[in-house]
Amino acid sequence: MIHLNKPAAIEVIRLKSKHPNPNALFRLGVESSGCCGLSYTMAFDETLNPDDLVYESEGIQVAINPEQLKYVNGLTLDYSEDLMGGGFRFHNPNASQNCSCGNSFSLRE
Numbered sequence: 254m255i256h257l258n259k260p261a262a263i264e265v266i267r268l269k270s271k272h273p274n275p276n277a278l279f280r281l282g283v284e285s286s287g288c289c290g291l292s293y294t295m296a297f298d299e300t301l302n303p304d305d306l307v308y309e310s311e312g313i314q315v316a317i318n319p320e321q322l323k324y325v326n327g328l329t330l331d332y333s334e335d336l337m338g339g340g341f342r343f344h345n346p347n348a349s350q351n352c353s354c355g356n357s358f359s360l361r362e
Contacts, residue, residue, distance in 0.1 A: 254327060255281060255308045255315045261332040261341060262311035272297045278307075278316045283324045291324060293343050323347075 257265065265279055277297040286292045301307070301316060308315045317325070324347060331342040 255310060255317065255325065256327075256329040257310040257313055257315070258329060258331050259311060261330040262313050264332040264341070265313050269297060274299050279313055280316045281325065281328075281330070282318060283321045293325075295341070 269275070269277065269279065274297075277299050278301060280294075280296050280298040282294040282296075283291050284294055298316060302318070304319055305316045306319050306322060308317070325345060327346045329344040331344060333339055333342060
């Protein structure tokens with residue numbers, strides 16, 4: 254399951270309002286990169302693949318490839334703005350280590 258807190262949902266809605274297709278899905282994923290080995294990806298996608306899993310949180314539908322769910326199951330997506338800059342924050346219970354920017358992680362063994 255993937256969770257968005259209220260500020261993250263508001264920011265996703267704001268970003269989606271700028272997307273040319275109002276029906277685009279919010280897609281969360283993982284790729285091999287970053288200083289810890291895995292990085293989060295987020296995008297708006299116009300295609301729902303037949304095997305995709307779709308979760309709803311705070312009124313946002315979040316699509317994810319089922320093979321990537323093991324990396325982010327239980328993740329909470331947060332958004333905050335502060336004096337050092339704002340952005341999305343990932344709170345992943347599966348991560349054993351996070352890089353200082355918070356966008357890269359490694360898994361518990």
